[in-house]
Amino acid sequence: MRLEYFQLIDRVLDLNLADRTIRSEATVPTQSTIFEGHFPGRPLMPGVLLIETMAQTCGWLLLATMGFTRMAFLASVREAKFRTFVTPGQVLTISARLDHEGSGFAVASAKIKADNKLICDAGLTFRVVDFPNAEMHQQMCATAVQIGLSTEALTDG
Amino acid sequence: MSSTFDTIANIIAETCDIPRETIKPESHAIDDLGIDSLDFLDIAFAIDKAFGIKLPLEQWTQEVNDGKATTEQYFVLKNLSARIDELVAAKGA
Numbered sequence: 001m002r003l004e005y006f007q008l009i010d011r012v013l014d015l016n017l018a019d020r021t022i023r024s025e026a027t028v029p030t031q032s033t034i035f036e037g038h039f040p041g042r043p044l045m046p047g048v049l050l051i052e053t054m055a056q057t058c059g060w061l062l063l064a065t066m067g068f069t070r071m072a073f074l075a076s077v078r079e080a081k082f083r084t085f086v087t088p089g090q091v092l093t094i095s096a097r098l099d100h101e102g103s104g105f106a107v108a109s110a111k112i113k114a115d116n117k118l119i120c121d122a123g124l125t126f127r128v129v130d131f132p133n134a135e136m137h138q139q140m141c142a143t144a145v146q147i148g149l150s151t152e153a154l155t156d157g
Numbered sequence: 158m159s160s161t162f163d164t165i166a167n168i169i170a171e172t173c174d175i176p177r178e179t180i181k182p183e184s185h186a187i188d189d190l191g192i193d194s195l196d197f198l199d200i201a202f203a204i205d206k207a208f209g210i211k212l213p214l215e216q217w218t219q220e221v222n223d224g225k226a227t228t229e230q231y232f233v234l235k236n237l238s239a240r241i242d243e244l245v246a247a248k249g250a
Contacts, residue, residue, distance in 0.1 A: 075195060102205055103214040105198045125198055 001026045001053075003034055008053040011148045013093070015064055020098035022061040024147070026053060030088045045086035050120050051077055054110035057094040058124050060149055062106055065098060068141055072106060072126040080122035090114045104128055161208075161238040161245075168203040169234075172196065182235035187228060210244040 001008050013023040028045050035043035055074045062072040086092070096110040106128055111121035131137040162182050169186070170177040173196050186192045192200065201212045220226035230236055 075198060100202055100205060101211075102198070102201055103211055103216070104218070105201065105214075107202050125202070127198070 001029055003029060003032045003049065006052065007143070008049065009056050009060065009094070009147050012060060015061070015149065017065060020061070020065065022057060022064070022096050024057045024060065024094045024096075026092045026094065028086060028088050028090045028092065032088070035088060043088050045088075045090075047080070047082045047120070050082065050086065050112060051080055051122060051124075053092065053094055054096065054112060054120070054122055055124055055126075058096045058098070058108040058110050058126065060144065060147070061096050061098055061108065062126060062128065063140065063144070064149060065101070066128070068137070068144070070128050071131045071136065071140070072128050074124060075105065075127045076125040078123035078125070080120065082120045083118055086112075086114065086119055092119065099123075161241050162234060164207055165200075165204065165234055165238060165241070168200055168207065172199045172203060180234070182233075182238070184234050185229065186232040186234065186237070188232075204241065208241055208245050210241065210248060212241070212244070 001010065008026055009024045010026045011024065013025055015022045034046065034049075038044060038046050052074075055077075059072045059074075063070075091114065093113045094110060095113070096108055098106060098108050100107040104127065106126045107123065108126065109121070109123045112119040131140075166177060166180040169175055169180055169190065169192070173190070173192055175190055180190065184190055186197065186200075197214075201214055205211055217226065217231045221228055221231070231240060
């Protein structure tokens with residue numbers, strides 16, 4: 001995780017386009033300015049960043065499903081539950097499932113576990129639109145490769 | 158078995174917390190009921206699930222933006238009901 005750059009997914013563990021599921025992994029950094037304020041003397045991963053972590057995992061699943069032809073933007077979050085604290089250094093496993101692919105939107109659900117214990121879960125809705133520009137498209141494709149969402153992974157399904 | 162309109166009206170009432178009795182076949186989802194685009198995503202999701210279809214929202218939006226259609230054609234609920242019936246019939250054809 002590079003919190004300051006909002007790059008919250010370290011790598012994709014597996015992707016199944018047939019089942020429309022994905023699993024990713026992310027390690028909470030041991031040091032971050034965020035922990036200086038959240039909270040002094042008791043560093044905790046903010047819940048909003050856990051939502052973003054789930055959203056990014058869903059986003060990668062959506063992009064892969066669409067063959068990186070369109071972009072997904074988070075539109076709403078439903079029934080997010082934070083069941084336990086997340087602290088620096090913890091390794092998180094994020095699972096997501098695409099529940100519905102509508103016209104210009106998609107609905108997904110996601111959860112995060114650490115040490116096989118459920119940390120949080122939520123339902124997320126995304127707007128699906130054309131990439132705003134070529135630069136963003138290129139950057140998303142490059143990041144996908146960095147986190148292991150390779151062309152081979154896409155075709156393997 | 159409830160009508161297409163009744164199903165839509167119930168979905169809107171539940172999704173947007175709008176009193177069911179105020180939702181009429183002549184109601185315009187946007188202009189009369191004040192449903193915004195984000196809420197309409199939830200409604201579209203519920204409609205897609207309820208009828209087993211995929212509302213072509215992007216196509217409709219494009220047609221409105223291009224001046225080829227009016228919002229009334231798609232977002233007045235009796236017209237929306239008719240569009241849904243067409244989509245359901247096309248699915249079963």
